[in-house]
Structure formats: structure tokens, C-alpha cells
Amino acid sequence: MDTEAGSARNRIYQVTSLDPETLLAIADRLDVATSFADLIYRESEIDALWSLVDIQVTAAEHSGSATELARWTGLRSRLWEAHDLVPEGRCRESAAILRELVQTW
Numbered sequence: 001m002d003t004e005a006g007s008a009r010n011r012i013y014q015v016t017s018l019d020p021e022t023l024l025a026i027a028d029r030l031d032v033a034t035s036f037a038d039l040i041y042r043e044s045e046i047d048a049l050w051s052l053v054d055i056q057v058t059a060a061e062h063s064g065s066a067t068e069l070a071r072w073t074g075l076r077s078r079l080w081e082a083h084d085l086v087p088e089g090r091c092r093e094s095a096a097i098l099r100e101l102v103q104t105w
Contacts, residue, residue, distance in 0.1 A: 057069065057076055082094040
């Protein structure tokens with residue numbers, strides 16, 4: 001789930017959960033990102049997702065589950081790819097990666 005703060009067109013969303021709905025919401029916002037502020041906000045949302053996934057990676061490392069570790073490290077890697085596209089203005093490509101991740105959830 002993500003929550004909204006602010007009332008302007010460029011809104012900051014606080015990402016608080018790691019679920020398909022959150023990924024899709026960020027992807028939808030990436031599709032319409034045009035301003036510099038949009039890019040910064042969307043990049044920070046992906047940063048938050050990455051942090052949530054990183055917590056899962058650490059948990060999988062501690063649990064010893066190779067399957068879970070592979071799942072979460074793969075997801076973390078793809079999120080970083082999506083993240084790196086945003087400052088280049090390649091927001092639709094970034095959104096496509098998020099949607100792809102939802103399909104494999």
C-alpha cells in the first residue's frame with residue numbers, strides 16, 4: 001500500500017508495503033511522469049520498494065532458503081534496473097519492468 005501526501009499534481013507517495021497493487025500503482029504513475037519532480041518522486045518510490053525487498057533478501061539469507069533467496073535477489077535486481085531507467089526519462093520502460101514483476105509474483 002502507498003499513501004499520498006500533498007495536494008499538487010506532483011504528489012509524494014509513501015510506499016509502506018511490498019505487494020502487486022503497490023507495484024502497479026507506481027507503474028501507473030511512471031506512465032504519466034513528465035516533470036523533474038515526477039522523476040524524483042517515482043525514483044524514490046522504487047528506492048522504497050528496493051529497501052523492502054532488501055529486507056526480504058536478508059531474511060532469506062538467515063533462513064537458509066535458497067529458493068527464497070533466489071526469488072528476492074532476482075526481484076531486487078529487476079527493481080534496480082527499473083530504478084536506473086527513471087533518471088534517463090525512460091519511465092515507460094521502468095513501468096513495464098514493474099508490471100512484469102507483478103506477472104511473476
